Amino acid sequence: xxxxxxxxxxxxxxxxxxxxxxxxxxxxLVQDSNVSLASRKDARDAVVAARAAAKGWAGATAxxxxxxxxxxxxxxxxxxxQFVALGVPADEVDAAVDRxxxxxxWSDKLPQVYGGANPVAGPYxxxxxxxxxxxxxxxxxxxxxxxxxVSVIAPAIVTGNTVVxxxxxAAPLAAVTLAEVLATSDLPGGVVNIxxxxxxxxxxxxxxxxxxxxxDLTGVADAELAxxxxxxxxxxxxxxxxxxxxxxxxxxxxxxxRMTTLLETKTVWHxxxx
Amino acid sequence: MFEYAPAPESRAIVDLRPSYGLFIxxxxxxxxxxxxxxNPATEEVLAEVTxxxxxxxDRAVRAARTAYEQVWGPMPGRDRAxxxxxxxxxxxxxxxxxxxxxxxxxxxPIRESRDVDLPLVAAHFFYYAGWADKLPYxxxxxxxKPLGVAAQVIPWxxxxxxxxxxxxxxxxxxxxxxxxxxxxxxxxxxxxxEICQQADLPAGVxxxxxxxxxxxxxxxxxxxxxxVAFTGSTEVGKAIARAVAGTxxxxxxxxxxxxxxxxxxxxPIDQAVEGIVNGIFFNQGHVCCAGSRLLxxxxxxxxxxxxxxxxxxxxxxxxxxxxxxxxxxINSADQLARIRELSDAGSAEGAQRWSPPCELPERGFWFAPxxxxxVTQAHRxxxxxxxxxxxxxxxxxxxxxxxxxxxxxxxxLSAGIWTDKGxxxxxTADRLRAGVVWANTFNKFDPxxxxxxxxxxxxxxxxxxxxxxxxxNV
Numbered sequence: 001x002x003x004x005x006x007x008x009x010x011x012x013x014x015x016x017x018x019x020x021x022x023x024x025x026x027x028x029l030v031q032d033s034n035v036s037l038a039s040r041k042d043a044r045d046a047v048v049a050a051r052a053a054a055k056g057w058a059g060a061t062a063x064x065x066x067x068x069x070x071x072x073x074x075x076x077x078x079x080x081x082q083f084v085a086l087g088v089p090a091d092e093v094d095a096a097v098d099r100x101x102x103x104x105x106w107s108d109k110l111p112q113v114y115g116g117a118n119p120v121a122g123p124y125x126x127x128x129x130x131x132x133x134x135x136x137x138x139x140x141x142x143x144x145x146x147x148x149x150v151s152v153i154a155p156a157i158v159t160g161n162t163v164v165x166x167x168x169x170a171a172p173l174a175a176v177t178l179a180e181v182l183a184t185s186d187l188p189g190g191v192v193n194i195x196x197x198x199x200x201x202x203x204x205x206x207x208x209x210x211x212x213x214x215x216d217l218t219g220v221a222d223a224e225l226a227x228x229x230x231x232x233x234x235x236x237x238x239x240x241x242x243x244x245x246x247x248x249x250x251x252x253x254x255x256x257x258r259m260t261t262l263l264e265t266k267t268v269w270h271x272x273x274x
Numbered sequence: 275m276f277e278y279a280p281a282p283e284s285r286a287i288v289d290l291r292p293s294y295g296l297f298i299x300x301x302x303x304x305x306x307x308x309x310x311x312x313n314p315a316t317e318e319v320l321a322e323v324t325x326x327x328x329x330x331x332d333r334a335v336r337a338a339r340t341a342y343e344q345v346w347g348p349m350p351g352r353d354r355a356x357x358x359x360x361x362x363x364x365x366x367x368x369x370x371x372x373x374x375x376x377x378x379x380x381x382x383p384i385r386e387s388r389d390v391d392l393p394l395v396a397a398h399f400f401y402y403a404g405w406a407d408k409l410p411y412x413x414x415x416x417x418x419k420p421l422g423v424a425a426q427v428i429p430w431x432x433x434x435x436x437x438x439x440x441x442x443x444x445x446x447x448x449x450x451x452x453x454x455x456x457x458x459x460x461x462x463x464x465x466x467x468e469i470c471q472q473a474d475l476p477a478g479v480x481x482x483x484x485x486x487x488x489x490x491x492x493x494x495x496x497x498x499x500x501x502v503a504f505t506g507s508t509e510v511g512k513a514i515a516r517a518v519a520g521t522x523x524x525x526x527x528x529x530x531x532x533x534x535x536x537x538x539x540x541x542p543i544d545q546a547v548e549g550i551v552n553g554i555f556f557n558q559g560h561v562c563c564a565g566s567r568l569l570x571x572x573x574x575x576x577x578x579x580x581x582x583x584x585x586x587x588x589x590x591x592x593x594x595x596x597x598x599x600x601x602x603x604i605n606s607a608d609q610l611a612r613i614r615e616l617s618d619a620g621s622a623e624g625a626q627r628w629s630p631p632c633e634l635p636e637r638g639f640w641f642a643p644x645x646x647x648x649v650t651q652a653h654r655x656x657x658x659x660x661x662x663x664x665x666x667x668x669x670x671x672x673x674x675x676x677x678x679x680x681x682x683x684x685x686x687l688s689a690g691i692w693t694d695k696g697x698x699x700x701x702t703a704d705r706l707r708a709g710v711v712w713a714n715t716f717n718k719f720d721p722x723x724x725x726x727x728x729x730x731x732x733x734x735x736x737x738x739x740x741x742x743x744x745x746x747n748v
Contacts, residue, residue, distance in 0.1 A: 113413065114413075118720065118722040118723045118724070118738055119722055120718075120720035120722055120723055121397065121720055121722075122718070122720070124715070124718065126720070126722075126723050128723070128724050128738065128740065133728075213729070223520065224520075226520060227519045227520025228519075228520075230515075230516075230519035230520055231516045231519045231520075233515075233519075234512050234515035234516045234519065235512065236684070236729075236730060237508075237511065237512060237515060237527065237529075237729070237730050237732065237733065239733050255415070255748075256748075257748055260743075264686075264707075264709065264728045265709065265724050265726070265735050265740055266703070266706075266708070266709060266710075266711060266728075267709065267710050267711070267723055267724050267725070268703050268710075268711045268712075268713060269710070269711070269712045269713060269715055269718050269723075270699065270713040270714060270715070271714055271715050
């Protein structure tokens with residue numbers, strides 16, 4: 001009796017809730033698989049998808065966003081073995097699940113911790129509240145492929161931003177598989193868009209894109225490239241998260257900076273009177 | 275028009291030296307590159323100041339570094355607080371002198387420098403003084419650290435107030451500073467340096483280097499600074515963002531604006547008109563958050579404009595030191611040229627220009643309060659920051675259209691909403707992409723209230739708990 005022939009997976013991009021191949025028709029061989037090699041056009045398409053999703057996601061209630069992020073954790077937990085089979089250490093998968101849970105809880109708490117009433121010296125109601133900055137472009141760290149990726153996506157979207165993320169070029173399978181998790185978690189299409197391929201192709205386009213509001217350079221290991229990207233980002237004054245140090249321990253408490261750098265504070269005044 | 279007898283504030287209280295050096299390491303140091311600073315209302319020379327070169331900037335940064343490492347950094351927060359409280363008190367005690375000098379050097383009405391700028395300056399130092407020994411409670415972790423040396427470059431529209439916005443949170447957080455005031459308004463910063471001496475502030479904690487763009491560039495690009503804070507134009511802000519790319523320097527930017535002031539059909543018209551006037555003619559419109567685009571609902575546009583023109587005809591333009599003056603002098607010949615150029619473009623592009631009959635002084639830099647009606651979103655006067663007493667009027671029919679037009683700008687600093695309906699205020703405020711939204715009021719400021727923009731109006735916030743973040747290693 002012959003052994004069953006396995007059905008192999010085609011690893012594609014994740015844009016607007018769909019799984020298209022690169023419009024360029026290209027792929028590259030990595031981790032024993034052919035993975036889509038995203039082009040500049042794919043990066044621009046991803047920004048369009050992220051922008052289209054921005055209004056609805058920012059307008060969703062914090063409760064709803066928190067529920068969806070928690071749902072992502074549930075789905076990831078259920079596919080634990082799949083990630084392990086891709087070579088992701090089991091404790092990293094666990095940490096990634098826990099990270100989704102941690103960020104899920106922030107959706108309706110950060111506005112309370114980071115905003116509030118200001119006691120101005122006059123008869124005015126004055127309230128500061130954080131709002132999402134809009135579309136965020138992010139570069140996931142090279143390693144850890146899953147935990148690092150989750151650690152840049154979750155803080156961007158929990159507050160209502162949408163994101164285009166460039167996955168680790170050397171270990172993209174975890175990213176594409178995470179896209180399958182996201183696609184089955186009630187996350188609206190376009191809130192997270194994942195590009196695989198060469199950073200040098202997609203990221204400069206994202207850094208210079210005039211409809212991107214912020215850039216997270218976490219995974220850019222090359223200091224010269226990081227500086228060049230920051231220069232490009234200055235054209236429309238994108239908010240910038242600079243690269244993480246090479247020895248950063250992704251298992252530690254992430255703190256608030258990853259979220260707050262991607263937020264705007266809006267302060268509303270109104271007179272009090274009869 | 276009512277006739278008022280002249281009521282000039284005495285300038286005898288200000289004792290100007292003929293020439294000023296740089297304030298480095300607690301001392302005034304003479305320089306060679308002297309430039310005159312003038313009173314924009316009369317073109318009279320007030321004093322000569324030194325424009326700092328690269329070597330001067332380097333000395334100032336090194337003095338700030340030494341003070342940071344040896345004195346200010348190790349000092350307990352409660353003692354830093356006491357110095358800041360001292361400064362707040364000295365500003366209050368010398369507030370008239372500072373207000374008169376501000377009006378002389380800047381051209382703004384004494385009523386404004388006396389009643390708005392100076393009280394806010396003192397309040398700002400008082401507010402941040404209280405934070406200096408409470409940083410672990412500010413929400414940035416149990417032991418937030420200062421950054422080191424802060425390079426701060428400020429504009430000419432609120433010289434001393436912008437100095438306070440920059441220096442107070444920086445020192446409270448434990449940083450030392452090198453501050454560059456604008457080249458047309460250096461004098462109150464130099465008087466502030468004297469106040470630092472009077473407060474016995476340790477040498478090198480505050481350094482003031484006067485000069486123009488080259489001095490600012492040398493300061494921002496100096497490898498010895500850990501933080502750059504800039505208030506000014508979006509163009510220069512972008513250049514600074516490029517200059518600090520790839521460095522460790524933390525950057526906050528408070529840049530230009532083109533704020534929409536939205537008047538709905540149910541707004542109390544008289545109040546709204548006062549708000550429109552305050553929004554655009556306060557400080558001659560030299561305000562980054564000025565309500566320079568009036569968006570008025572079509573059904574009340576006629577009534578609002580008629581009332582607005584009546585009110586504008588009552589504005590008193592003239593001597594900044596006269597206590598009855600509403601609108602003072604334009605800060606510089608360059609700025610006046612810019613306002614004229616954009617206003618001419620408004621006429622050339624087909625908008626209708628109107629100013630009340632208004633006699634302007636012969637000497638000095640003056641521009642009559644002006645409105646443009648029939649403005650479209652494509653007109654330059656609707657898109658570009660004029661930074662002068664010029665209002666562009668557009669109309670809308672539905673709330674959705676108002677929001678659409680309000681957000682149709684690369685800027686996002688501030689906005690105004692006028693309506694009697696609470697739910698409409700909150701609906702509109704939610705949708706405006708602007709850092710400060712004034713509802714049924716305009717141009718209100720407070721040290722506890724975070725200020726700063728969305729989009730190309732910059733990033734970071736000044737004021738309040740949020741204002742500490744830019745000066746802490748978080």
